Amino acid sequence: MENPLVSIITPSFNSAKFIAETIQSVQNQTYQDWEMIIVDDCSTDETISIIEEIVNNDNRIHLFQLQKNAGTGIARNTALEKATGKFIAFLDADDLWKPEKLDKQLTFMKANNLPFTFSFYDCINEAGIPLNKRVEAPLHLSYQQLFFCNYIGNLTGIYDVNYFGKIAISSIRKRQDWMMWLTILKKIQFAQPVPESLALYRIRENSISASKLDLIKHNFSVYRTHHRLNLIGATLCMIGFLFTQLLLKPRYSKTIKASI
Template sequence: MEKPLVSIITPSFNMAKFIAETIQSVQNQTYQHWELIIVDDCSSDETVCIIEERANNDSRIQLFQLQKNSGTGIARSTALAKATGKFIAFLDADDLWKPEKLEKQLDFMKANSLPFTFSFYDCINEVGEPLNKRIEAPLHLSYQQLFFCNYIGNLTGIYDANYFGKIAVPSIRKRQDWMMWLTILKKIQFAQPVPESLAYYRIRENSISASKLDLVKHNFSVYSTHHRLNLIGATLCMIGFLFTQLILKPRYSKTIKASI
């Protein structure tokens, strides 16, 4: 029996420094039945040339280019429309997967009859050096917990498109992944992560908390727009969100001795 196809959704914009390594981390997977769908958002550097070179040597890599810069949400949505796999996975153009990422997650989903899962992940700096920081999550993540904190790293999520259908990606530029996970958990009530680190999240200098104020603004928008809460309701939710970030979430961030 042929293994199910995994469609990997990757938006890119001016990622010439990182995209080759990201693609290589997909090609290094022990699970090889995948398609990598990259949608470039009008890069002005050598990103497209690098992707084209890889795609010319691997038919599983597909490149699509937007006609104008439209943001990550539109790029992900465009890639999703092209996806043909049973499973939908996400990987941003500067992040990396560990070689057994897909295999372990798909085995975990099958063994536990799960239509969705994610995993822990490690943090690296701009040049790929380990920051000795691992981001974990509750082992039984509820919708309510996710409502006040996005515990799910975008680079780790996988869902079964036969179960959910293709979940629409919001067209906003930030926090689309959080809204997508909320849509999933609203249907299944809770999620289980693979309890180990399967990916590397790159923290770049120009995006380190690129600013805390921006983060608050984007999260407030999720509560007011996606959840359609009024000013008072959205404000109360933001207080709960900030409490979670400052008091609860640090329990799931661990100092480790990591190597790549």
């Protein structure tokens, strides 16, 4: 019996420094039944030529190019439309997977009859040097917990298309993954992670992840747009969010707080 196909969604934009290593981390997977769908958002560096050279030697990798710069949400949705796998996974063009990532997650999902799972992950800097920081999450993550903090790293999530269908991604520029996980948990109520690190998240200089103030602004936008809360309701949720960040979350993570 053939293994189910995993469709890997990868948006790219000016990722020449990292994209070959990212693709290599997929090619190095012990689980080999995958397709990688890369959608480029009008890169102006050597990203396209690097990907094309790799595509010529691996027919599981597919490259599509947007006609105009539209953001990662549009790029991810374009890739999602092209996906043919039973499972959808996500990997941005500068992040990395450990070799047994897919194998361990799919085995975990099957053993526990789960339509969705994620994992812990480690952080590296722009040069790929480990920062000795591991992002962990509750082993029984509820919708309410996720509402106040995005515990799920985009590079770790996998969901079953047969159970959820293809979940369209918001076209807003930031926090798209958090809204997708909230949509998933609203349906299944709680999620279980594989309790080990299976991926490497690259913290870029001047990135949204490096600016806590910008993250707070974008989280506030999620409460206003995704949850459609009024100004007062969104403000109260942000207070709850900050309370979670400062007081409650450390009990779940031994080395670093989950991404806000």
